[in-house]
Amino acid sequence: MHLTIGYLYGDLMNIYGDTGNIIALQKRAGWRGIAIEIKIKNQKSKIKKGECDLFFFGGGQDQAQELVAKDLGESGKGKVVKQEVERGVPLLAICGGYQLLGDYYQPFGLPSKDGKPHSGPKLHGNGLFPAYTLASHDRMIGNIVIESMFGKLVGFENHSGKTYLKKDAVPLGMVKKGWGNNGKDRTEGCIYKNAIGCYMHGSLLPKNPKLADWLLQKALEVKYGKEIKLTPLDDSLELKAHEMVVKKFG
Amino acid sequence: MRLILAIVLGKFIAYFTKLLKIGGGSAAPGLYALKICPSLVEQLSKHIPKNVVITGTNGKTTTAKMLAHFAESSGLKVIRNHTGSNLERGIASTLIANYQLLTTNYQLGIWELDEAAFNSVVPKLNPDVIVFLNIFRDQLDRYGEINTVLKNWQETLKKLPTETKIIINGDDANLLKLVAGFKGKVQKFGVKDFKIEGEDIVHKKEQRYLDFEAKNVKLDGLNSSNFYLQTTNYQLPTTLPLPGIYHIYDALAAFACASNLELPIHQFTNSLTHYKPAFGRVEKFDWGYIFLIKNPAGATQVFETIAPNIKSNDTLLLALNDNLADGTDVSWIWDAVFEKLLTPSLRAPAKQSQSRLPRRSAPRNDVIVSGSRAYDLAVRLKYAGFDPETITVESDLQNAFKQARGGLQGKLFILPTYTAMMELQSILTKTGVKKHYWEEK
Numbered sequence: 001m002h003l004t005i006g007y008l009y010g011d012l013m014n015i016y017g018d019t020g021n022i023i024a025l026q027k028r029a030g031w032r033g034i035a036i037e038i039k040i041k042n043q044k045s046k047i048k049k050g051e052c053d054l055f056f057f058g059g060g061q062d063q064a065q066e067l068v069a070k071d072l073g074e075s076g077k078g079k080v081v082k083q084e085v086e087r088g089v090p091l092l093a094i095c096g097g098y099q100l101l102g103d104y105y106q107p108f109g110l111p112s113k114d115g116k117p118h119s120g121p122k123l124h125g126n127g128l129f130p131a132y133t134l135a136s137h138d139r140m141i142g143n144i145v146i147e148s149m150f151g152k153l154v155g156f157e158n159h160s161g162k163t164y165l166k167k168d169a170v171p172l173g174m175v176k177k178g179w180g181n182n183g184k185d186r187t188e189g190c191i192y193k194n195a196i197g198c199y200m201h202g203s204l205l206p207k208n209p210k211l212a213d214w215l216l217q218k219a220l221e222v223k224y225g226k227e228i229k230l231t232p233l234d235d236s237l238e239l240k241a242h243e244m245v246v247k248k249f250g
Numbered sequence: 251m252r253l254i255l256a257i258v259l260g261k262f263i264a265y266f267t268k269l270l271k272i273g274g275g276s277a278a279p280g281l282y283a284l285k286i287c288p289s290l291v292e293q294l295s296k297h298i299p300k301n302v303v304i305t306g307t308n309g310k311t312t313t314a315k316m317l318a319h320f321a322e323s324s325g326l327k328v329i330r331n332h333t334g335s336n337l338e339r340g341i342a343s344t345l346i347a348n349y350q351l352l353t354t355n356y357q358l359g360i361w362e363l364d365e366a367a368f369n370s371v372v373p374k375l376n377p378d379v380i381v382f383l384n385i386f387r388d389q390l391d392r393y394g395e396i397n398t399v400l401k402n403w404q405e406t407l408k409k410l411p412t413e414t415k416i417i418i419n420g421d422d423a424n425l426l427k428l429v430a431g432f433k434g435k436v437q438k439f440g441v442k443d444f445k446i447e448g449e450d451i452v453h454k455k456e457q458r459y460l461d462f463e464a465k466n467v468k469l470d471g472l473n474s475s476n477f478y479l480q481t482t483n484y485q486l487p488t489t490l491p492l493p494g495i496y497h498i499y500d501a502l503a504a505f506a507c508a509s510n511l512e513l514p515i516h517q518f519t520n521s522l523t524h525y526k527p528a529f530g531r532v533e534k535f536d537w538g539y540i541f542l543i544k545n546p547a548g549a550t551q552v553f554e555t556i557a558p559n560i561k562s563n564d565t566l567l568l569a570l571n572d573n574l575a576d577g578t579d580v581s582w583i584w585d586a587v588f589e590k591l592l593t594p595s596l597r598a599p600a601k602q603s604q605s606r607l608p609r610r611s612a613p614r615n616d617v618i619v620s621g622s623r624a625y626d627l628a629v630r631l632k633y634a635g636f637d638p639e640t641i642t643v644e645s646d647l648q649n650a651f652k653q654a655r656g657g658l659q660g661k662l663f664i665l666p667t668y669t670a671m672m673e674l675q676s677i678l679t680k681t682g683v684k685k686h687y688w689e690e691k
Contacts, residue, residue, distance in 0.1 A: 014585075015395070016585075156579045158579060201579065202581055206633055207626070240625045240628075
């Protein structure tokens, strides 16, 4: 068996160790004899339907994020990714990637006459996640622990954008420690079909192997059209790293 | 009046922290003194005839120490924040500690400044020379994005008098952009056929003008590197008693500064032969080495430098802390290329966890991971391809050190983050291996 991972804007959207998620997917597949090919999808490159079995989209610097938002629409990649997720292709998007796959990101911009703080032009997302993000002056930094359908998940958040889930949106989990989507409603991230968006760096997948395996399993199931049971691995180190964070910060 | 009060208070705090052995007095005295007299640095530093500021992500301490060493061997009296306390409080503490001698004694101030502190402190120091070493990702939880750091530096540069001499690493494209708008003199240093790309120093042939250039570079393991130091007027054969390309950049920066300070630069090479590294920066002992690792670029450069020199009976001790000074976000270890540290004797056998075959009996290195985030580091090593069976986790650094020294057959390579390195210094002191770091010169 083999899988192709589409690494969205791997050249621009790769801060805070998000590449660790790619390493984790690659290794955990490799240890089970599943070959992985990584295709970095940069500006202007195209994605064909059926080309990628799993998508990853990391965080980037503000400036990079503007370029990427523009390209996501213009190159048609945003649309293809959304269609692929609709048919079940799994996706993981962190921080900036998560924000750009919502409805929109609203920066501050110049002060407006009516005194509203958010007057800058919206960066439109592809609307994959039923959510939108507003710029804020609060920097939400620190270790984060959430309770989710994968059990506890641990990571490190570092964002000032506040994401609000729309009606009927399903959060990835509820915050036990940290800020999460917006620091108010205790939700963190969003899950839609097999796509997950969240603010958790860390890197997320190495310390949350259950989630990493879920993404791999879904990718294989969609690709090969059958139920897949992954060979269990010895995760003692990963789980200890996970426990340590829960114990120290959770 | 406030100034005198601040100095007295600072001295008082310094006296007690040393008496009670709670620290070296490199930060606290300045911190409290600045609360009483915010213009302390401005008022005291103007007594020093020449001031140099060194900033950048990596290499500040080494560059400062090399320059100080050379200036001192040329007969100058140097004042500097030599314990690496590179915020305003560190500079204030140094100035307070040397207050009586300030007006008469010192000829040169060498100040290393943290990327963020740079912007608030430079206008107060009004330096004659400023060196920008490089800009890499570092502790994004503290400094923010690279673009933000550069934007703030640019604002600070705009306000400087045009007589200020600016020296930059000419192999760093970000720094070239930074100085594009500066009206005064800018000089560049660099290594021939090398270039900084993203987080890496890469081999690359490119035509560009450098005022100070290292040519014909030959690396000699963990001992030294040899090269020609080329300026408009000189070509000096140089032996740098530090390993790795990244240290050549530090030496070039120190040399460029010295040249601007009109020191006898033809003696620079000679002075290097007596240079002793700053603590934790390639510190050598008869049983091994300490290499500070603190961000992806710096760590990766250390891995590249040491990997070819790790023998199969050597032991590795890596320590990762997540204190404020280390960066509370340990995500950076996933951007550091630990894969480059992976020598054949550290590699996991091909079919990892499913293997039922007897394990091969080839010699294996011991790897001990320590620090408050030891398990994060263990996971990183596993995913870099290290054999999990050779990895021991011992969160307590003192125990980890004892264990590493205990069964040592070859050399011990210690790679700590900043606060782990400080902790290690105190362990080394306690066990009688070395003196207090603040007693070091």
